[in-house]
Amino acid sequence: DAGITQSPRHKVTETGTPVTLRCHQTENHRYMYWYRQDPGHGLRLIHYSYGVKDTDKGEVSDGYSVSRSKTEDFLLTLESATSSQTSVYFCAIRREQGTGELFFGEGSRLTVL
Amino acid sequence: AQSVTQPDIHITVSEGASLELRCNYSYGATPYLFWYVQSPGQGLQLLLKYFSGDTLVQGIKGFEAEFKRSQSSFNLRKPSVHWSDAAEYFCAVGAHSGGGADGLTFGKGTHLIIQP
Numbered sequence: 001d002a003g004i005t006q007s008p009r010h011k012v013t014e015t016g017t018p019v020t021l022r023c024h025q026t027e028n029h030r031y032m033y034w035y036r037q038d039p040g041h042g043l044r045l046i047h048y049s050y051g052v053k054d055t056d057k058g059e060v061s062d063g064y065s066v067s068r069s070k071t072e073d074f075l076l077t078l079e080s081a082t083s084s085q086t087s088v089y090f091c092a093i094r095r096e097q098g099t100g101e102l103f104f105g106e107g108s109r110l111t112v113l
Numbered sequence: 114a115q116s117v118t119q120p121d122i123h124i125t126v127s128e129g130a131s132l133e134l135r136c137n138y139s140y141g142a143t144p145y146l147f148w149y150v151q152s153p154g155q156g157l158q159l160l161l162k163y164f165s166g167d168t169l170v171q172g173i174k175g176f177e178a179e180f181k182r183s184q185s186s187f188n189l190r191k192p193s194v195h196w197s198d199a200a201e202y203f204c205a206v207g208a209h210s211g212g213g214a215d216g217l218t219f220g221k222g223t224h225l226i227i228q229p
Contacts, residue, residue: 033216040122042203042221043157058216090156092216099164100145100207102217104156 002103003027006091012111019078021108023091025071031094032074033102034058034066036087043090049074081112115140117204119220126194127228134189134223136204145207146187147217148178152200160202163187174198199227 003026013019023032030051035043035058045058047066055066063085065077078085088109092102116139126132138144145164149157161172168180178189187204201224205217 035216035219040221042119043219045216045218048216094216099162100217101147101159101162102157102205103159106156 002029002093002095004091004093004103004105006089006105006108008108009106010109012113013081014113015082016080019081019110019112021076021089021091021110023074023076023105025074025093027093028071029093030071030096032068033092033094034064034074034076035090035092036060037090037107038087046076046089078110081110083112086110086112115144115206115218117206117218117220119202119204119223121223122221123224123226125226125228128196129193132189132191132194132198132225134202134204134225136187136189136220137185138187138204138206139185140206142208146178146180147205147207148172148176148187148189149203149205149219150174150200151203151222157203160189194225194227196227196229199225201225 005024007022033048034046037043044060046064049055049068067075088107090107091105118137147162148160151157160176161170163170163180171177176191201222203222204220207217
């Protein structure tokens, strides 16, 4: 258990509304990630962070922004949600002293109507 | 750019039979390789990993995988599957340097169905 909590776990929203997903970790890991999972696509990296206020884009970053104002929280924001952003979103951490594996949260299922 | 190919979208295996899930990767340097399992409605759990040394690695739940550099493959095997092995399986590749922040690149997954 890597102490990762995602909230909300389920959310239904309407097109055009802003949405923020939160990832909270309890072990002060430097590296945090947001992925989305869609059938037929596996997991794709949206954004990642390598420290407070240090973030970078992943493979599918369009339409998403992130913020990390403190070590334990990594926020993913959809400024104006679209139906194509209906997905399951996973947060993950990587331990600095590990061998590169990621540890995942339970996921947040987002439905955009 | 790195990539992972899992050629089989679905695989059906009888309970008690052996299993092999295929994974091919493309990476410009020595990779870290991983297999994850996802049960319905759950997050991803690490099954096993390869980062150096013995090319046959053992994981949890009786799974093993073999790294074959010449074939750019990292196939997952289990000698005898159980009904509880029904799940989605993901192969992933990452940077060997360990110093960067880049995440893992995942394949699209293989859905394993177990027949009684």
